[in-house]
Amino acid sequence: MKIIKVSDEKLSLRRTIESGTEKQQQAVKTIIEQVKALGDQAVLSYTKQFDGAELTSLKVTQDEIENAYEQLDDELISIIREAAKNIYNFHEKQKRNSWIDFDENGTMLGQKITPLDCVGVYVPGGTAAYPSSVLMNVMPAKVAGVQRIALTSPPNEKGELSPGVLVAANEAGVTEVYKAGGAQAIAALAYGTETITPVDKIVGPGNIYVALAKRAVFGLVDIDMIAGPSEIVILADDSARANEVAADLLSQAEHDPMATSILVTTSIVVAENVQREVKRQLQSLPRKNIAALSIEQYGKIYVTETMEQAVRIVNELAPEHLEILTEHPEECLAKIKHAGAIFLGRYSSEPVGDYFAGPNHVLPTNGTARFSSPLNVDDFVKKSSIISYSKEAFLANAEKITKLARYEGLEAHARAVESRLK
Amino acid sequence: MKIIKVSDEKLSLRRTIESGTEKQQQAVKTIIEQVKALGDQAVLSYTKQFDGAELTSLKVTQDEIENAYEQLDDELISIIREAAKNIYNFHEKQKRNSWIDFDENGTMLGQKITPLDCVGVYVPGGTAAYPSSVLMNVMPAKVAGVQRIALTSPPNEKGELSPGVLVAANEAGVTEVYKAGGAQAIAALAYGTETITPVDKIVGPGNIYVALAKRAVFGLVDIDMIAGPSEIVILADDSARANEVAADLLSQAEHDPMATSILVTTSIVVAENVQREVKRQLQSLPRKNIAALSIEQYGKIYVTETMEQAVRIVNELAPEHLEILTEHPEECLAKIKHAGAIFLGRYSSEPVGDYFAGPNHVLPTNGTARFSSPLNVDDFVKKSSIISYSKEAFLANAEKITKLARYEGLEAHARAVESRLK
Numbered sequence: 001m002k003i004i005k006v007s008d009e010k011l012s013l014r015r016t017i018e019s020g021t022e023k024q025q026q027a028v029k030t031i032i033e034q035v036k037a038l039g040d041q042a043v044l045s046y047t048k049q050f051d052g053a054e055l056t057s058l059k060v061t062q063d064e065i066e067n068a069y070e071q072l073d074d075e076l077i078s079i080i081r082e083a084a085k086n087i088y089n090f091h092e093k094q095k096r097n098s099w100i101d102f103d104e105n106g107t108m109l110g111q112k113i114t115p116l117d118c119v120g121v122y123v124p125g126g127t128a129a130y131p132s133s134v135l136m137n138v139m140p141a142k143v144a145g146v147q148r149i150a151l152t153s154p155p156n157e158k159g160e161l162s163p164g165v166l167v168a169a170n171e172a173g174v175t176e177v178y179k180a181g182g183a184q185a186i187a188a189l190a191y192g193t194e195t196i197t198p199v200d201k202i203v204g205p206g207n208i209y210v211a212l213a214k215r216a217v218f219g220l221v222d223i224d225m226i227a228g229p230s231e232i233v234i235l236a237d238d239s240a241r242a243n244e245v246a247a248d249l250l251s252q253a254e255h256d257p258m259a260t261s262i263l264v265t266t267s268i269v270v271a272e273n274v275q276r277e278v279k280r281q282l283q284s285l286p287r288k289n290i291a292a293l294s295i296e297q298y299g300k301i302y303v304t305e306t307m308e309q310a311v312r313i314v315n316e317l318a319p320e321h322l323e324i325l326t327e328h329p330e331e332c333l334a335k336i337k338h339a340g341a342i343f344l345g346r347y348s349s350e351p352v353g354d355y356f357a358g359p360n361h362v363l364p365t366n367g368t369a370r371f372s373s374p375l376n377v378d379d380f381v382k383k384s385s386i387i388s389y390s391k392e393a394f395l396a397n398a399e400k401i402t403k404l405a406r407y408e409g410l411e412a413h414a415r416a417v418e419s420r421l422k
Numbered sequence: 423m424k425i426i427k428v429s430d431e432k433l434s435l436r437r438t439i440e441s442g443t444e445k446q447q448q449a450v451k452t453i454i455e456q457v458k459a460l461g462d463q464a465v466l467s468y469t470k471q472f473d474g475a476e477l478t479s480l481k482v483t484q485d486e487i488e489n490a491y492e493q494l495d496d497e498l499i500s501i502i503r504e505a506a507k508n509i510y511n512f513h514e515k516q517k518r519n520s521w522i523d524f525d526e527n528g529t530m531l532g533q534k535i536t537p538l539d540c541v542g543v544y545v546p547g548g549t550a551a552y553p554s555s556v557l558m559n560v561m562p563a564k565v566a567g568v569q570r571i572a573l574t575s576p577p578n579e580k581g582e583l584s585p586g587v588l589v590a591a592n593e594a595g596v597t598e599v600y601k602a603g604g605a606q607a608i609a610a611l612a613y614g615t616e617t618i619t620p621v622d623k624i625v626g627p628g629n630i631y632v633a634l635a636k637r638a639v640f641g642l643v644d645i646d647m648i649a650g651p652s653e654i655v656i657l658a659d660d661s662a663r664a665n666e667v668a669a670d671l672l673s674q675a676e677h678d679p680m681a682t683s684i685l686v687t688t689s690i691v692v693a694e695n696v697q698r699e700v701k702r703q704l705q706s707l708p709r710k711n712i713a714a715l716s717i718e719q720y721g722k723i724y725v726t727e728t729m730e731q732a733v734r735i736v737n738e739l740a741p742e743h744l745e746i747l748t749e750h751p752e753e754c755l756a757k758i759k760h761a762g763a764i765f766l767g768r769y770s771s772e773p774v775g776d777y778f779a780g781p782n783h784v785l786p787t788n789g790t791a792r793f794s795s796p797l798n799v800d801d802f803v804k805k806s807s808i809i810s811y812s813k814e815a816f817l818a819n820a821e822k823i824t825k826l827a828r829y830e831g832l833e834a835h836a837r838a839v840e841s842r843l844k
Binding site: 017051066075076080082093094099102107108111112114116117130131132162199200203215218219221222225226243244247248250251252253254255281285286287291300329330333336337338339340341342343344345346347348349350351352353354356357358359360361364367368370371372373374376377382383384385386387388389390391393394396397400401402403404405407408409410411412413414415416417420421422 | 531
């Protein structure tokens with residue numbers, strides 16, 4: 001990792017919009033059109049083509065789910081349950097009430113909160129089949145009160161889904177599970193097929209084809225943010241332990257050669273020790289090649305003279321994950337403006353949040369923490385305004401409303417008001 | 423308007439995603455590339471080409487704003503101020519606190535709420551220059567605490583913006599105003615130019631070029647939903663007055679030939695009287711041609727046998743605006759699942775909400791009320807999770823976390839946790 005003494009350069013994680021190649025865009029367009037036109041048949045045919053699985057039905061059966069439980073050891077199942085409970089409990093605190101506000105003149109204005117009817121959750125397959133990701137995407141929908149939660153994931157060549165994914169889906173309260181991946185799965189969720197009833201919103205990470213398909217159906221259904229490669233920024237003073245800092249940086253780097261791990265510290269000693277530790281720990285990692293590539297390409301250590309400078313850098317980077325490893329981490333908290341999740345102190349290592357603590361691990365990447373939030377209960381409800389105007393308020397304000405309407409050239413608006421005055 | 427006795431057909435306002443023609447898409451792509459490459463120069467050149475205005479600077483001066491005040495009558499200014507105050511007051515009730523939750527073992531989990539740094543508001547020009555729209559888009563950002571609010575709108579041939587827009591912008595607390603429209607304005611807000619510092623989110627309605635440009639920059643910045651044509655559904659029983667119902671339907675129809683006005687009623691008498699009234703009132707409207715086209719193409723009256731059927735239709739349509747004109751409108755409220763704004767009773771005619779009551783008039787269109795909300799304060803803040811795990815909680819759960827990490831094949835995650843156990 002390169003150590004950089006911080007200058008006044010403007011830093012940014014913000015890269016470009018992932019829009020794929022012309023060929024990928026065209027492929028996704030064709031897949032969506034085929035699924036719209038041919039339904040299940042198209043999805044089954046793409047599943048054979050891309051996943052190598054010959055299926056007769058897209059739907060996962062109760063038997064398959066029961067079978068999945070038998071393939072996992074009991075301890076793991078009970079850990080999944082405990083994680084699910086923690087995630088549920090945290091997200092429950094995000095729930096909001098509908099409210100109404102009363103004016104003495106009799107007018108009532110308010111906001112009604114209603115869960116979405118149905119949501120689709122995409123779960124990547126292959127080596128990236130993560131039960132934790134299932135829990136994190138499904139539980140907020142469950143807490144929100146979504147009745148129908150459809151999960152879809154690409155099968156392996158034998159036509160099976162990962163048992164961990166199936167168990168997590170069942171524990172999280174998914175109501176239906178499908179074997180479909182890629183753009184064809186997104187199209188099926190958005191437009192529906194004979195087997196899959198269309199949903200109102202699609203969440204969950206995926207490869208470039210999934211991302212392009214989500215972008216293409218956005219508007220017909222809602223989508224979550226399109227996730228980029230993962231990143232961590234660690235803010236440390238001289239109290240931080242280099243071996244722990246290095247281990248946390250590497251836990252990010254092992255995800256993806258495109259992942260970014262950055263240390264920002266006021267201590268040149270910590271910087272140098274972390275640099276050494278990263279090199280040392282890297283050697284024995286099973287995913288050494290991935291992590292090494294990530295560290296080499298995107299890993300950086302910024303050394304600043306003051307904590308203010310360090311915090312400024314953090315805000316410019318707007319990281320997905322931020323660990324604060326300083327003597328008094330709470331002191332920085334008020335100054336952090338942009339970060340997906342903030343981990344305070346050495347016992348809040350990122351994996352604690354990735355798996356278990358309760359807050360969501362679906363977080364804004366690529367500097368989008370400037371304007372995006374962790375996946376949360378609000379993503380699975382919508383609001384409706386309530387307007388109950390009293391006669392008194394109406395009569396007092398009718399003339400003002402008609403004047404504004406007429407200034408905007410909308411005569412019928414003015415007359416709608418005046419029809420009540422007759 | 424056609425009267426339809428309701429069958430069991432599945433109704434939907436959901437049309438297709440507005441994706442423009444190939445030519446429009448290409449034009450937008452080119453414009454964005456040019457603005458990225460050439461900045462102000464490209465924006466100025468497109469402004470000459472599309473708006474016919476030769477500008478030397480994009481920025482509206484303080485003089486121009488003061489001049490706008492002189493062009494509006496004082497009464498109108500004071501109405502704009504009162505509307506702004508009402509909108510501010512309603513949206514203030516949407517504000518949420520950051521929160522933190524304490525566990526007895528010392529763990530603290532929470533959610534920090536932070537306003538976005540900077541937001542861009544697009545305001546259409548020409549005949550559709552609406553001060554009310556400025557207030558509705560800007561006030562929630564103001565309430566949220568956004569420091570920089572940049573408004574942009576296409577100038578007329580003389581290089582001027584509408585005085586109503588300028589006054590509303592100033593009253594709402596916009597911090598900078600630019601003369602730029604179309605895709606070039608969206609590109610300038612997203613990528614920045616010499617004059618315009620890039621923003622984090624872009625809101626506001628626009629034509630197809632604006633919509634395509636917003637879709638193209640989505641991800642680099644956040645955007646609000648892409649607005650479609652406006653719609654109203656009125657739910658009425660035999661207590662509704664036909665002339666008021668008709669006037670409200672027409673106030674929607676005058677917006678746009680693509681606007682949709684639908685009456686759902688349990689009363690055939692009301693249905694027939696409204697049909698007659700719409701025809702009659704239409705004759706004398708200044709925007710008669712637009713409204714007639716809208717009514718002819720999209721206007722419908724559904725007559726149902728029961729109120730339950732009527733409510734089911736409303737939920738299937740998921741309208742942007744819903745007026746409930748029944749004897750006891752509150753009784754239906756619990757059953758309405760999908761609607762952008764719900765207007766209760768005859769004194770809550772839609773224009774009351776469009777202009778004055780306080781709730782936002784930027785609402786989900788085209789059936790997207792199934793999953794989208796009125797523009798609100800949440801759209802201008804983001805959340806960050808806070809995770810402060812205690813030593814006690816960490817030691818109690820470390821093994822579970824490492825087991826999950828290893829099941830997912832993420833060894834470095836497990837080792838990050840274990841580095842704290844040494």
